[in-house]
Amino acid sequence: MAASARGDAVGHVSSTARDVWKRSEVVCFDVDSTVCSSEGIDDLAAFLGKGEEVAAFTAKAMSGSVPFEEALAARLDILRPSRGQIETFLREDAPALTPGVATLVAALQAKGKDVYLVSGGFRVMIDPVADELGIPRRNVFANTILFDEGTGEYADFDGEEFTSRAGGKARAARHIKDLTGATVLAMVGDGATDLEARQPGGADIFVGYGGIVRREAVLEQADWAVSDFDELTRALD
Numbered sequence: 001m002a003a004s005a006r007g008d009a010v011g012h013v014s015s016t017a018r019d020v021w022k023r024s025e026v027v028c029f030d031v032d033s034t035v036c037s038s039e040g041i042d043d044l045a046a047f048l049g050k051g052e053e054v055a056a057f058t059a060k061a062m063s064g065s066v067p068f069e070e071a072l073a074a075r076l077d078i079l080r081p082s083r084g085q086i087e088t089f090l091r092e093d094a095p096a097l098t099p100g101v102a103t104l105v106a107a108l109q110a111k112g113k114d115v116y117l118v119s120g121g122f123r124v125m126i127d128p129v130a131d132e133l134g135i136p137r138r139n140v141f142a143n144t145i146l147f148d149e150g151t152g153e154y155a156d157f158d159g160e161e162f163t164s165r166a167g168g169k170a171r172a173a174r175h176i177k178d179l180t181g182a183t184v185l186a187m188v189g190d191g192a193t194d195l196e197a198r199q200p201g202g203a204d205i206f207v208g209y210g211g212i213v214r215r216e217a218v219l220e221q222a223d224w225a226v227s228d229f230d231e232l233t234r235a236l237d
Contacts, residue, residue, distance in 0.1 A: 017223045018235055020205040025182035027108050028173060028197070029101075030189030031119035031126055031142070033212040035133070036095040040121045041075055047089045053078050068120060068193055069165045072143065076157055081145070083152035086124055095125075097132065098212065100229035105133045107233045114180055115139065118172045120163045120193055141172045169193055173202035188232070195221055207232065 032039040045054035057071045057078075081089075108115050115135050119126055119142040126142045144158040157164065162172040173185055187194055187203035190210065195218050197203040208215075208222030211229070219225040226232060 017205060020184060021186055021207070021224065021232070021235055024113060024184045024186040024205065026114045026116065026176055026180055026185040028116040028118045028169075028176065028185065028187045028203070029105075030169075030187075030191065030194045030209075031117055031121050031129060032095075033190045034188060034194075034209050035098060035101050035117065035129060037098045037212055038095050040095050040125050041079075043093065043095050044081060044086065044089055044125070045075070045079055047093055048079060048081065048085060050078055067166045068163075068168070069159075072120065072157070072164060076145070076154070080154040082154055083124075083147045086122075086145075090125065090128060094128065097129070098229065100233070102133060104229040104233045105135065107236055109134070111236055114182070116141065116176055118142075118163065118169050118176075118187070118197070120168070141176075163193075166193070167196055167199065169197040170199035170202035173197045177201075190215060190218065192218055194218070198223075 029035050032041070042051060042055050045051045054075045057066070057075045105115050116139045117126055117130055117135060121142055123140060123142045123144050126140055127137050130137050130140050141162050143161050143164050146155045146157060147153065148155045159165070162168040162175065169187065173187060176182070177185055184204050185202070186205045186207060187197040188207040188209055189195075189197075190208065190213055192215070195206055195208070198206045205223045208219040208225040210219050210225060211227045
């Protein structure tokens with residue numbers, strides 16, 4: 001599906017890709033720099049005074065130069081955020097929604113499509129985003145931070161989550177297809193881990209979103225490259 005759906009150039013889209021988008025029964029969104037207008041882990045790191053250290057690993061992970069699981073473990077080892085610190089961060093400086101995404105999600109849902117959030121970020125930070133968009137929390141696939149039950153201090157992360165490992169978004173896409181019975185699934189995101197969702201049996205179309213960060217290597221391989229969500233909303237009609 002992906003090869004025939006490719007557009008002629010970044011920023012363009014073939015009629016085939018538009019058709020696949022309209023026929024999709026499930027649409028999965030990345031969260032950081034896609035649904036939200038920043039990288040949540042970088043925002044949390046800045047809030048905790050560890051921004052520069054963590055940003056370096058985020059950049060490597062998104063470019064595909066470091067396996068995602070290594071970057072995730074390294075960043076969390078730097079941060080070691082407690083439950084209380086995350087709760088304070090979410091009250092005071094939670095990441096903002098990207099313009100147009102709420103309208104797009106509502107339009108997809110009005111068309112009867114299931115919307116999922118599939119992210120390498122953290123459930124504790126993404127569940128409130130799902131709530132704001134009217135997406136059921138059961139439709140969130142993300143990483144789970146484990147806290148000490150007594151103190152609330154950081155303990156570890158759940159290495160069994162789909163998105164805790166490289167290729168996890170493809171595994172999540174296949175799992176979502178099994179759950180829903182969908183035959184056509186779209187993935188929207190900005191990074192190399194999102195592009196991976198288009199592996200066999202996973203996403204049938206990958207929409208590269210470059211409205212926050214333009215990762216040219218990712219956009220060039222997308223079936224459809226866009227810089228704003230309004231284009232995707234209009235294409236549903």
